[in-house]
Amino acid sequence: MKELDIFKNLLCPPGDGVFTVETGKEKKSFVQNSLYGSNDIQSSWEKSLEQIQDGTKHLLLGVPSDNGGGIVRGANWGPLFIRESLIKSKISSYFDIGDIRVVPHLLHDSYLNQETISKIRKALFREDLKLPVSALSICEMVIETLLNSNKKILSLGGDHSVSAGLLPPFIKKNPDLGILHFDAHTDLLEERLGIDKCFATWAANILPHLKSPQHLAQVGIRRSGKEKAYWEEKYKISQYWAEETRINGPEKIADQIISQFNSQGVTKIYISFDIDAIDSEYASATGTPEEGGLRPHEASLIIDRVASQFETIGADLVEVAPFINHYGSKTKSSPEPETTLDVASLIASKLLEAFD
Numbered sequence: 350m351k352e353l354d355i356f357k358n359l360l361c362p363p364g365d366g367v368f369t370v371e372t373g374k375e376k377k378s379f380v381q382n383s384l385y386g387s388n389d390i391q392s393s394w395e396k397s398l399e400q401i402q403d404g405t406k407h408l409l410l411g412v413p414s415d416n417g418g419g420i421v422r423g424a425n426w427g428p429l430f431i432r433e434s435l436i437k438s439k440i441s442s443y444f445d446i447g448d449i450r451v452v453p454h455l456l457h458d459s460y461l462n463q464e465t466i467s468k469i470r471k472a473l474f475r476e477d478l479k480l481p482v483s484a485l486s487i488c489e490m491v492i493e494t495l496l497n498s499n500k501k502i503l504s505l506g507g508d509h510s511v512s513a514g515l516l517p518p519f520i521k522k523n524p525d526l527g528i529l530h531f532d533a534h535t536d537l538l539e540e541r542l543g544i545d546k547c548f549a550t551w552a553a554n555i556l557p558h559l560k561s562p563q564h565l566a567q568v569g570i571r572r573s574g575k576e577k578a579y580w581e582e583k584y585k586i587s588q589y590w591a592e593e594t595r596i597n598g599p600e601k602i603a604d605q606i607i608s609q610f611n612s613q614g615v616t617k618i619y620i621s622f623d624i625d626a627i628d629s630e631y632a633s634a635t636g637t638p639e640e641g642g643l644r645p646h647e648a649s650l651i652i653d654r655v656a657s658q659f660e661t662i663g664a665d666l667v668e669v670a671p672f673i674n675h676y677g678s679k680t681k682s683s684p685e686p687e688t689t690l691d692v693a694s695l696i697a698s699k700l701l702e703a704f705d
């Protein structure tokens with residue numbers, strides 16, 4: 350199948366990946382009109398996909414799936430709201446290729462039987478095509494196809510399970526890949542209720558695919574049932590907890606990560622950024638906001654400093670859930686979700702800069 354046909358079937362115009370009519374309508378029109386003017390959206394978007402091959406800009410991909418989310422959902426709205434913020438902040442150093450088509454009951458095709466897959470294919474595709482149907486499986490195929498053209502891709506989630514779909518093709522193509530993972534949580538459960546590709550298990554699921562566990566560095570951790578020594582001993586990974594950043598400063602943490610990756614011969618990195626790595630004072634519109642986290646400028650500094658030493662080939666920004674309103678949080682002085690979205694567009698712009 351031609352690459353363009355893969356994209357036309359597995360993707361949809363930016364904002365259309367959440368299957369809704371009324372909710373989010375105004376924001377969707379704003380984003381789509383900013384990108385395509387008043388033309389027919391579907392055909393303008395399809396036409397724009399031809400630029401993927403020739404264009405020099407980095408790619409932006411929306412993954413509006415919270416199908417692998419946990420306690421409080423709503424990260425499916427992250428891509429649309431972050432796009433609006435990027436456009437309003439006049440950040441335009443990317444080419445928006447659209448959203449993954451998300452059926453909101455499906456996580457990964459390996460969890461489905463053939464009969465179910467055939468039924469969904471009939472609903473999704475114009476003809477009888479043997480294409481994936483679940484959000485994470487679609488991510489795998491789309492990223493694999495995009496990497497054929499050596500594109501650098503920033504994906505906007507979605508809950509953190511989307512990394513379980515985005516990362517495998519990056520690792521397959523770059524077996525030496527280092528992963529810089531920002532998060533309040535370790536995401537290192539082997540399974541949760543028997544599911545091994547969800548928001549709490551994706552990192553443990555990815556580890557065996559890395560050249561060594563030292564190809565993973567986790568930053569901003571502070572909410573865990575176990576201590577740092579437990580995780581580092583169990584998986585032989587390195588963690589840099591939020592408290593260490595406060596004590597030692599972000600420069601020192603970045604330098605430690607740089608020497609960790611250098612000692613492993615890492616040359617290329619992927620950055621996975623859960624917005625809850627940031628302190629809840631600055632980013633509470635997320636499923637599990639946590640106090641005592643990184644400040645936005647500290648996270649930016651770590652990204653800048655580490656990315657200056659390695660080639661950043663891909664990134665994701667996940668768990669921004671704009672409709673969440675955490676009652677009783679201490680952040681009432683700052684309006685949400687605007688505060689979180691400001692931080693999200695800052696981080697997104699840093700991740701795009703890291704590609705240069």
Ligand SMILES: [Mn+2]
Nearest residue numbers: 533534623625
């Ligand atoms: Mn988290």
